[in-house]
Structure formats: structure tokens, C-alpha cells
Amino acid sequence: MAINGHGSPDARYPSTADMGSTITQQGFKITTRKLPILKAAPIEQMTSKLGIAPPEMIFGDNSVSIEHIASGWSINFNTFDALNKVDKTGASMLQVAHSKEWQSSRQEKHQGITEVVKPFDWSYTTDYMGSPSPGNHSFTPTSSSIPVQLLKRPDPILFFDEVMLYEDEMADNGITMLSCKVRVMPARLLLLCRFFMRLDNVLFRLRDTRLYVDFSTCQVIREYVAKEESYEAIRLKLAESREDALAQMRDPNRVSELLPVRRAQNAFSRPFSQSPQILAVTPVAESLPVAKKARQISRTGPANPSASTIGGLHPQTDQQSPTRKLAQEFRKRAPETTETYVAYGVSEALVKECARQADYSIPQAKEKGVEIPKAQGGEDLGVGTGWWYEEMGLTPTFNTWAQITFLHMYLLTVRIRCFPAAHAPTWNQHMINHFSYLAEERMVTVHNIQARMVRNKYLKDLFVQWRGLTAGYDEGLVKGDAVLAAAVWRNVCKADENVDLQKLGMVVAYIRSVLSALDTMDDSAVATGDVVFGSPGNEAALVKQRSKMMDLEFTSENQASAVL
Numbered sequence: 064m065a066i067n068g069h070g071s072p073d074a075r076y077p078s079t080a081d082m083g084s085t086i087t088q089q090g091f092k093i094t095t096r097k098l099p100i101l102k103a104a105p106i107e108q109m110t111s112k113l114g115i116a117p118p119e120m121i122f123g124d125n126s127v128s129i130e131h132i133a134s135g136w137s138i139n140f141n142t143f144d145a146l147n148k149v150d151k152t153g154a155s156m157l158q159v160a161h162s163k164e165w166q167s168s169r170q171e172k173h174q175g176i177t178e179v180v181k182p183f184d185w186s187y188t189t190d191y192m193g194s195p196s197p198g199n200h201s202f203t204p205t206s207s208s209i210p211v212q213l214l215k216r217p218d219p220i221l222f223f224d225e226v227m228l229y230e231d232e233m234a235d236n237g238i239t240m241l242s243c244k245v246r247v248m249p250a251r252l253l254l255l256c257r258f259f260m261r262l263d264n265v266l267f268r269l270r271d272t273r274l275y276v277d278f279s280t281c282q283v284i285r286e287y288v289a290k291e292e293s294y295e296a297i298r299l300k301l302a303e304s305r306e307d308a309l310a311q312m313r314d315p316n317r318v319s320e321l322l323p324v325r326r327a328q329n330a331f332s333r334p335f336s337q338s339p340q341i342l343a344v345t346p347v348a349e350s351l352p353v354a355k356k357a358r359q360i361s362r363t364g365p366a367n368p369s370a371s372t373i374g375g376l377h378p379q380t381d382q383q384s385p386t387r388k389l390a391q392e393f394r395k396r397a398p399e400t401t402e403t404y405v406a407y408g409v410s411e412a413l414v415k416e417c418a419r420q421a422d423y424s425i426p427q428a429k430e431k432g433v434e435i436p437k438a439q440g441g442e443d444l445g446v447g448t449g450w451w452y453e454e455m456g457l458t459p460t461f462n463t464w465a466q467i468t469f470l471h472m473y474l475l476t477v478r479i480r481c482f483p484a485a486h487a488p489t490w491n492q493h494m495i496n497h498f499s500y501l502a503e504e505r506m507v508t509v510h511n512i513q514a515r516m517v518r519n520k521y522l523k524d525l526f527v528q529w530r531g532l533t534a535g536y537d538e539g540l541v542k543g544d545a546v547l548a549a550a551v552w553r554n555v556c557k558a559d560e561n562v563d564l565q566k567l568g569m570v571v572a573y574i575r576s577v578l579s580a581l582d583t584m585d586d587s588a589v590a591t592g593d594v595v596f597g598s599p600g601n602e603a604a605l606v607k608q609r610s611k612m613m614d615l616e617f618t619s620e621n622q623a624s625a626v627l
Contacts (some may be wrong), residue, residue, distance in 0.1 A: 202330035423447035
């Protein structure tokens with residue numbers, strides 16, 4: 064298998080530095096590896112071996128593997144083997160109007176591929192069920208099924224990851240993708256390898272391989288299900304349920320519920336003559352203890368007397384909700400390996416709270432043949448309510464929504480920096496990932512941007528903006544409100560010379576008061592998602608107060624003291 068930019072083309076795995084994330088549970092070793100999209104040379108090597116043109120996005124170095132250490136039995140899910148199962152004869156190729164154009168585009172896209180593209184299944188449909196290790200531990204047919212009731216138990220999640228293997232937009236006619244998800248519980252694990260295809264106006268297709276492992280009995284059950292239905296049939300079912308059909312048809316989980324089963328088979332394996340040695344899991348203390356507070360960043364001067372809470376932020380300090388109590392008890396009992404899973408779920412809720420502050424809609428987007436109005440800069444113009452649009456006077460566009468979401472994400476990021484050093488990077492990464500998911504979903508459902516390459520370009524630009532504004536807001540926190548106001552003016556207000564300075568002052572006061580409120584919350588409160596943002600309008604009374612510095616003569620000494 065080709066390695067992305069290093070190593071031997073025939074190497075099965077990359078270097079030790081790229082081995083990915085690993086957890087060992089009761090004698091089973093589970094490893095996930097996620098690396099960037101393949102470069103040109105590895106793509107050419109893979110194409111030569113496969114004999115077909117590659118998908119648009121190939122994560123050739125990604126994989127998920129499960130290994131029983133004592134016996135050496137293992138099963139691996141990787142990109143090359145999955146693509147090698149694609150029909151290369153063209154017998155099952157979907158005959159649609161755009162297939163020839165798609166094949167031609169592949170020859171132009173990959174300059175190093177000199178052979179003529181041969182007919183093959185351009186949807187990259189695969190019945191891949193994993194690559195077991197060679198030996199006598201083969202799967203045999205069985206009537207047993209995966210014990211769903213055991214999987215429904217509220218067992219702690221010790222490890223969770225999702226790995227993309229390949230993806231293609233089928234010349235903007237839909238999407239085809241293969242991915243793997245794995246979750247590890249104390250007594251068992253479940254892996255889902257899912258192929259999903261949506262060919263617009265033609266067909267939906269799903270191929271699910273589930274692998275269940277019981278650690279105590281060493282039993283492995285593999286379940287394969289193939290589903291398929293016409294595009295129109297699914298559209299009508301969604302229309303009957305009064306759901307947003309276009310949005311739901313992009314969700315593989317929702318579509319899976321509607322697709323009829325065309326083929327199913329279960330296989331069973333107990334590849335070990337004796338149970339492996341049980342490795343004890345020693346409970347540890349709370350996985351996210353209250354961290355020692357970093358330098359306190361708070362607003363000096365009197366609090367806003369008209370605001371019932373500081374900056375409109377509502378932490379639950381006096382009374383804990385039952386959900387929070389349960390979450391804290393769970394975290395005390397669970398091992399530290401649950402941190403990634405906890406961070407994934409809570410950070411999603413926090414990012415959605417950030418995104419809610421400047422939500423907007425575009426009514427014309429749902430009407431056929433109606434032109435969407437444009438803002439002065441050429442962006443799609445929407446309709447929004449709330450302080451940011453009605454009082455601050457910002458234009459409801461995608462960029463405005465992104466910048467205000469970024470601002471609130473930054474406030475949380477400052478607080479998350481006080482988490483233990485081993486945990487903070489995980490939380491920050493999950494927040495960025497969840498924002499990317501929300502942003503891409505908005506591009507599709509609100510702005511009708513269907514081309515993945517265009518969306519990826521916008522997402523890269525947003526990531527660059529995030530890194531830049533983080534540095535700008537950090538500088539403002541250190542150097543004073545004037546510098547902080549300038550950072551808000553550049554990013555949120557788009558450097559508008561006609562900005563209302565009093566409103567800008569409210570935003571700066573809001574930033575300071577929210578950070579001060581977050582600083583009073585312990586780590587466990589933040590880590591359970593007990594954060595609700597308010598409005599910068601709550602800072603109006605404070606901003607209208609006359610500063611004592613305004614009565615002093617303007618000198619370099621007074622200017623320096625004002626900054627400090």
C-alpha cells in the first residue's frame with residue numbers, strides 16, 4: 064500500500080510516528096490511523112495496482128485495525144483493499160448521462176496517470192467486509208446476530224473514532240464515500256464500516272459491515288447488510304414525513320432507516336482456543352479535575368448594575384442539574400480514556416450555542432427560480448434577528464455568522480486553556496471540527512453549495528481566519544480594550560468606518576464580562592456544557608458611564624496607565 068510521501072510503496076503501515084491512536088482492552092488492541100489525502104506519487108502507485116482511476120479524495124494511509132495480541136489474529140479496514148473490491152469490468156457500472164464526462168475528468172485531474180481509463184463501477188461501490196489476517200481463524204456463516212440489547216446499555220465509552228477511507232462527488236452528481244466508526248466499551252466493541260452512495264435523481268445505495276467483539280468470550284460476529292432504493296422513492300417517503308427532504312437525503316443515518324434490505328449475511332468467529340488474559344482496568348480519579356486557574360482576565364471597575372448576570376452568561380453555580388450530577392459521577396468512575404468521547408459530545412453542544420448567537424436564514428433559497436438577494440460584497444443576504452443584527456446593525460450573511468460564532472468560540476477557548484494540559488488540545492480540536500461540520504452543513508442547506516471542492520476551499524479560508532483572529536483577540540486581552548476593540552472591528556465589523564463606537568464598546572465589555580464569568584466556573588461545570596450566552600446589550604449601562612480617564616489631561620503617562 065502506498066504511503067503518503069514517505070516509506071516503501073509496498074509497506075503495509077507507515078512509520079511509528081504515524082501509527083495513530085491506540086487502545087488496548089482485555090487483550091485486544093484497537094488502532095485507528097488518520098493521515099492527509101494522498102499526494103500525486105502515491106495516487107499513481109495505487110492507480111497502477113488497482114487498474115482503475117481513483118476517487119476524488121483518497122485517504123490511502125487511513126485504517127482501522129483490531130488485533131488479539133495473544134493469538135496474533137487481526138482484521139484491518141483500509142482504503143486499498145476496499146477499492147480493490149470495486150467492480151473493474153464495468154458490468155455493474157451505473158449508466159447515467161455524466162459517466163463519460165466523469166471518466167474524462169479523472170484523466171485530466173491526475174496528470175501522472177497515462178493509461179486510458181477503463182470502464183468500471185464509477186460509483187466505487189464495494190462489498191468490503193475487512194481484511195482478516197491470514198490463517199485458520201476464518202469467519203463461518205451463523206444464524207447468530209449482534210446482541211443489540213447489550214450495545215444499548217449505558218456503558219462508558221473508552222474509545223471512539225471515525226476514519227474516512229475515500230470520498231467522491233461523482234462529478235457533482237451526488238456523493239459516494241466509505242468510512243469506519245469504532246467505539247470501545249469495557250466489555251465489548253462495535254465497528255461500523257459504511258459505504259454510502261447518493262446518485263442524484265437515480266439511486267441510493269448503502270453497504271454496512273458491522274463487527275462485534277465480546278472481550279470476555281473472544282467471540283467475533285460480523286454482519287453485512289446491503290440496502291438500495293431509487294432516489295424518487297426515498298424523496299417521496301421524506302416528503303410524506305414533512306421533513307426537509309434535501310437535508311435528510313444528505314444524512315446516511317436517516318437514509319439508512321428508509322432503505323429496504325437487499326442482502327444480509329452474518330458470520331461468526333471464535334478464533335482463539337482459550338480466552339485471552341484479562342487486563343484489569345484500574346479506576347482513576349475524575350478525568351478532568353479542577354485545574355489551577357491561569358492568570359485571571361477580568362474587567363476592572365463596577366459591575367453592570369442593570370444586568371442580572373455577568374455578560375448574560377448563565378452558569379449553574381448554586382444548583383446543579385440532575386444531568387450534570389450524573390455526568391460528574393460518571394467522569395469520576397470512568398478511566399481517562401473517556402475524555403475524548405466526553406469532549407466530543409460536550410464541545411458539539413458548546414459550538415452550537417456559539418453558532419446560535421447570530422443565526423440567520425435565507426427564505427428565497429427554498430423557492431425555485433427566485434433570486435437570492437446579495438449584500439454589498441456579493442454575499443448571499445439573509446434574514447436575522449437578535450442584538451447583533453437589530454442593534455449592532457451587522458448584515459446577516461455567512462461571514463457575519465462565522466465571525467460571531469468564532470468570537471464566542473474564542474471566549475470558550477480562553478477558558479479551556481485552563482484545563483489540564485493533557486485535555487485542552489482535545490477540546491480545542493473538537494470545537495474546530497464541530498464548527499467545520501456546522502459551517503459545511505450551512506453551505507449546503509442554506510446556500511446550496513453542492514461542490515465539495517468549493518466547500519473545502521471556504522473551510523480552509525475559515526480556518527486561516529480563525530488562527531488570525533485568535534492571535535488578534537489574544538493581543539487585545541493583553542494590551543487593553545483599545546487593541547481588543549480594534550480586533551473586533553476588523554473581524555466582526557469588517558473594518559466598517561461607520562461602526563457605532565458605543566455598540567463596539569458594548570462588545571468589548573461583553574467579552575471581558577463573559578471571560579470573568581467563565582473564570583468563576585470550575586472545570587467540571589464547563590466540561591458538562593453548562594454555558595448559555597447572553598447579549599452585549601446588557602453592557603449598555605456600563606459603557607455609558609463616563610470614564611475617569613476622560614477627565615485627565617492627555618499625557619504619555621496617562622496613556623500608559625490607561626493601557627495597563
